[in-house]
Amino acid sequence: MENKIRAQILIHALPYIQHFQGKTIVVKYGGNAMINYELKAAVIQDLIMMSCVGIRTVLVHGGGPEIDYMLKKTGKESRFTKGFRNTDKETMEIVQMVLCGKVNKDITGLIQQAGGKAIGLCGIDGAMIKASKVKDEDMGFVGEVDEVDASILLTALDAGFTPVISPVAYGTGAVEGHPLNINADTAAAKIAAALGAEKLILMTDIQGILKDVNDPASLIKTLSIKELLSLKDKNLISKGMIPKAECCIFALENGVNKAHIIDGRLPHTLLIELFTDEGIGTMLTAV
């Protein structure tokens, strides 16, 4: 491709770059984008580009498949209740090891290798994410986030690091100090609210919110909270999407400017969402 066209494309991204400079964006990273090698490499590049143009980026990752793999390897069965993993003591140990020890540090290493600066943390570090154990006994060490103390994140961001966060919380109340398994989308939403982020971006394995789940052409590009709730009332939101939609609503109602549900199955969706005219997926706004 000609250099001239290259330059034009860079310039095309300029207004978006100018807009996001100095702002904070919290990305929930999960699904196919974490498994597929090319997609993963593209996400890492996107994160570094975001950091280069002055965006303060926080990455919250998932890790279901890796947890399943390790549970299986240790002869432990994966069970789920209401979308949450049944997390007995032994499972919690595996969850913590896989998320905080493997997935988290691997992503951190990839960012460093690509020339970025990353620091791998979880909710236990500085007791950054405090959670209490859910009441449902069957679910075990599953937590509900009570409070996010953003100070350790601010220290890291101010020192130029991209924090990479595992969704493992510091337990409070009856399980004071015990690690708890928390939902990564929720963790991302609560962190975004605590940081007063400009954007919360949830990377998923679907296109966004669809009017008709079976029709990709029915993607809704923009949606206010009110419109979203109205769709929900009419049962037009798919079951799997509901918790994600609720995370977005929480963020929007707590100071985050925009929330996005984007398709992580395509390469560079973060850059496309941030730096092109059309964006990608569904954008949610407060009003």
Next chain:
Amino acid sequence: MENKIRAQILIHALPYIQHFQGKTIVVKYGGNAMINYELKAAVIQDLIMMSCVGIRTVLVHGGGPEIDYMLKKTGKESRFTKGFRNTDKETMEIVQMVLCGKVNKDITGLIQQAGGKAIGLCGIDGAMIKASKVKDEDMGFVGEVDEVDASILLTALDAGFTPVISPVAYGTGAVEGHPLNINADTAAAKIAAALGAEKLILMTDIQGILKDVNDPASLIKTLSIKELLSLKDKNLISKGMIPKAECCIFALENGVNKAHIIDGRLPHTLLIELFTDEGIGTMLTAV
């Protein structure tokens, strides 16, 4: 164009963006790129993009045609000796007015309008550029740069501004405090040295250094000081290029990492030079 390709092109620029982050680049802006409206708009965009990705940019501008126009308008003849304008008292007043008052503030305004932060200065501000009057009486108030005090530039850069500099110096010695007309290429080279810049970029109306001035295909892409001096000895450097080459040598010998002579007649040459594989024009290196 597809978003996917847009993203790839952004990513293609990433290693260059990473490399230049936090570094200082001094650009001499002149020739066609200052006259042609589209070229000018493209330079402004390039400067803002450079600033967005964390490059500390200093712009030193020329302004010959605007000076000629104004001299003519006031019934004053433009005369030159050895490439320097004969600058009697009246001419110096016009030079100062046009450069510091018109050209400088217009560029500053354009950067602001495009969403950047700019501050228009000249060598008189904080006596940033001190010069002494050349001995040749015929040349009048033409100065040779003695010393650059970079402190006002550092204040501006640290506060996030792009300094836009007119090549008008604060006279010392016999003309203490009197404005002096200085060469913009030299001013840029001395400023680059004083700032320990990564790069000095001279925008010109030629392709770069050519083996054969009449053959565009003879462009020399890279040249060490030694090679350059050898070409000069063989009279293979065009006369007009010699002072520019000397500015580059001064910069390279005083701590600047690379010096470039690029073709300002093309749009976005700054971005192309900085953010593509091939670069553009001639790159000079110390060794």
Next chain:
Amino acid sequence: MENKIRAQILIHALPYIQHFQGKTIVVKYGGNAMINYELKAAVIQDLIMMSCVGIRTVLVHGGGPEIDYMLKKTGKESRFTKGFRNTDKETMEIVQMVLCGKVNKDITGLIQQAGGKAIGLCGIDGAMIKASKVKDEDMGFVGEVDEVDASILLTALDAGFTPVISPVAYGTGAVEGHPLNINADTAAAKIAAALGAEKLILMTDIQGILKDVNDPASLIKTLSIKELLSLKDKNLISKGMIPKAECCIFALENGVNKAHIIDGRLPHTLLIELFTDEGIGTMLTAV
């Protein structure tokens, strides 16, 4: 004179020096004090003394005669409507060149030469002064100040510079980015308000506000806004004084502690106003 008396006079100024330390004073510099060589030198000395005793000084200058001179030189006629210069495109270019390029940098150079630290700016730098075009089409590029962004001034003052400001604004609205000609008194008043200055001082070619314009002995030394408005209602304020009085009222109503109309035809009026018992000219207060 005996050293003993010299010391006594310095000590006499001490309470005033103590009072103004660390405070901000905005001076509108114009009229004879800009033209007469001795007066100009005295103003420069006064500014440096103010800076030495810790006063954060901002100078806003005029430049009518220099503009007239240059307009004439380029064969352009000077026309005025309601006290404002009819500023067509060509005139605006001359205004900008003369103010920002000539007058501004000359004053900056004089302060540097006298051992001070000065930086020459205008409303375009950092878009410090935003103005919109007046509706009266005949007046051309004349602006009304909408907003002053003091951040560039604070950066300069904190770094120890005396900002010297040309009354040329950054146009907004229909003329986004276009330079606009603004009134220097108004610019000074708006800047004083934006900085929460202790004092606004307008240097004029009259003694101050007189009860009887023809009787120098009728100088009013102190006047509250209320008293001033009462005089105006009785048509006891001369026509030329009204806009200056309105600038003072604006400043006083927007956080400036005191406003002064002083006689710039005498040397060292700034020092006399600030550091002697009687002061000079007319002092306006909010109540």
Next chain:
Amino acid sequence: MENKIRAQILIHALPYIQHFQGKTIVVKYGGNAMINYELKAAVIQDLIMMSCVGIRTVLVHGGGPEIDYMLKKTGKESRFTKGFRNTDKETMEIVQMVLCGKVNKDITGLIQQAGGKAIGLCGIDGAMIKASKVKDEDMGFVGEVDEVDASILLTALDAGFTPVISPVAYGTGAVEGHPLNINADTAAAKIAAALGAEKLILMTDIQGILKDVNDPASLIKTLSIKELLSLKDKNLISKGMIPKAECCIFALENGVNKAHIIDGRLPHTLLIELFTDEGIGTMLTAV
């Protein structure tokens, strides 16, 4: 016990507290002190006390037993060559998960629970510990530490956190970015040198350096490098002690003031070493 005696004991510790204020101490934490519940609780308290009296403490932990347990659970055999674990790809994953995910975050959580501020990191974070793969192919992903970049540790210490470090390095050279298993004693020694620490303390499961391994009464309380090398030449240092002794020598030769080999099988050995007259274990000094 009487309050009076309590007070006397606190006062007895005062000169030591005064001496260590503001200094950096790097502790290698391993062996029984990591397994036994009471000992672990005592170490945590000691760390918090150290932090309370202004000591900048860095903890480098081991985790052999937990790794063995997990390897066994996943049906993987633990093999060792020359004291180093044979670390094939699969083993390295377990090592990383157990150290960075389980042991590290558990210690971090315990410090937080006891009222301290801790942050769990490994050599991958900010590429803090760079290592190259050992040449011996059988050993797999075992690394030799090349370089410690202390900046992330300084950021954490300055923000009041106690860094808890897993001995997993960021691979360089042929294994760029790949995690490497490194020796915890070596990691602690290199970190101590990089921080210019006052002390390196290695917690072990022996009393210290003994003249006669079978005679606890033969403990050597103080030893210079010279004396240590002399003992080694005479084969009077036990085989297991040699690598620890070498770590101490490295630290002492690279700016660390004192190195200690202490007995982690007793509670509060850190406090006893730091805050009592006799200290505990063997103290090594440069001369």
Next chain:
Amino acid sequence: MENKIRAQILIHALPYIQHFQGKTIVVKYGGNAMINYELKAAVIQDLIMMSCVGIRTVLVHGGGPEIDYMLKKTGKESRFTKGFRNTDKETMEIVQMVLCGKVNKDITGLIQQAGGKAIGLCGIDGAMIKASKVKDEDMGFVGEVDEVDASILLTALDAGFTPVISPVAYGTGAVEGHPLNINADTAAAKIAAALGAEKLILMTDIQGILKDVNDPASLIKTLSIKELLSLKDKNLISKGMIPKAECCIFALENGVNKAHIIDGRLPHTLLIELFTDEGIGTMLTAV
């Protein structure tokens, strides 16, 4: 004593140390603890320990016996009215000399000698304590504290010094600039309020507040303002205790968290109060 027990006692103090870190404690130092050599040495050690564990300590001292001794030596009689020293001009000179020159600098020297950092100040320095002369003419230069300007104390505390304060004020009103003799308990209470201290501790020569002055077993350990006022109404507070109680009430009503009246006749009462379970003396709380 065994090191193990030493360690346990240090650890026993840990929760208290954690609690008081970074907090401000103002101690009024007087009575026997200033006269007895061993008690004095113990107070100095306590102050250094407090400083070592991060408590920002301010010491306000008395000095009655030293004043009496000096007055006697100069042939001046000590007279008191309503608990206040009759302070004529000559007496005030002696008070000032003894407190600011002798007692203050001696304590400062002792802290330095014990390895601490101290600075000896009085209310005159930076006009830190402004007071007005009491109306009762007989009492002479006795002052009532109007205002405490804590800025000089914050400068000293931030630089790591323990301020040692003499109860001599800077007179205002009719005695502008004249030193005034003020009550040390009151000075301490006002300083504690100005600093928003965690605690005010008054060291006395009694056990604390007793239900029955003649029965040491009747010590009241905790008392709210309400309870204290109720006791006072029932005349159950001894006469000498009333002004001290009022100082405590002032502090508690002005932002100080707790006030203590402790027995300075025992060694290390400060450490015992701060770092043991039972504490010592009487603790007063707002509610």
Next chain:
Amino acid sequence: MENKIRAQILIHALPYIQHFQGKTIVVKYGGNAMINYELKAAVIQDLIMMSCVGIRTVLVHGGGPEIDYMLKKTGKESRFTKGFRNTDKETMEIVQMVLCGKVNKDITGLIQQAGGKAIGLCGIDGAMIKASKVKDEDMGFVGEVDEVDASILLTALDAGFTPVISPVAYGTGAVEGHPLNINADTAAAKIAAALGAEKLILMTDIQGILKDVNDPASLIKTLSIKELLSLKDKNLISKGMIPKAECCIFALENGVNKAHIIDGRLPHTLLIELFTDEGIGTMLTAV
């Protein structure tokens, strides 16, 4: 006097004010200027003026007459050996009380009253001046200055205070922690050296260094160290002047730019020395 002349005199001082801005000047204050009420008031005004124009001023005071008065009052005889006061334990107490408690705080109060910011310190505060006891047993607690730790002075100067220093040192060696009586001129010289002061000014009760002690017209205005030593060799320096001359030489040989011996019997000698063309007294220079 006319305002115009007042302004001229202020302007006359301007070059001196510009020269001394931001520089440090150490003044030894003693003799008549401390006793006479008008002279004292003038010195205070001079100090405030110096501070207002940005001079970092440190005042070291004497206090012989006040000490004599107090010794007499307590029935103690004043005895001198070789110009030093015989300072037995009792005398040392009086010296410390009078200097640190009375003279120091009175000067501090006067500066505050005149609108300045002062802090009264002595060599004990922060152990700023360390001295060892002279060997001559008869002289008692007289010290020789070993070392000045300027950090407490820098803290005070940076916070905008004028430090007022009593010549009482913190004893080291055999008298660790004991106050020692030191010579005020020496203290000033050592402080000036420790601060790298621009000037040391010794206020005396003579005109300066005279060629003929009986002829006021024989004042030597400028003297290099070499010239001074030559005069001394020829016994042309009066006996009382020799220690002062030696203080000046010490300062000049340790980084102080200029030393002055001025006549404190005239009002405003500090201002006259600093801010007039002729200066006053004798100026000593290194070469």
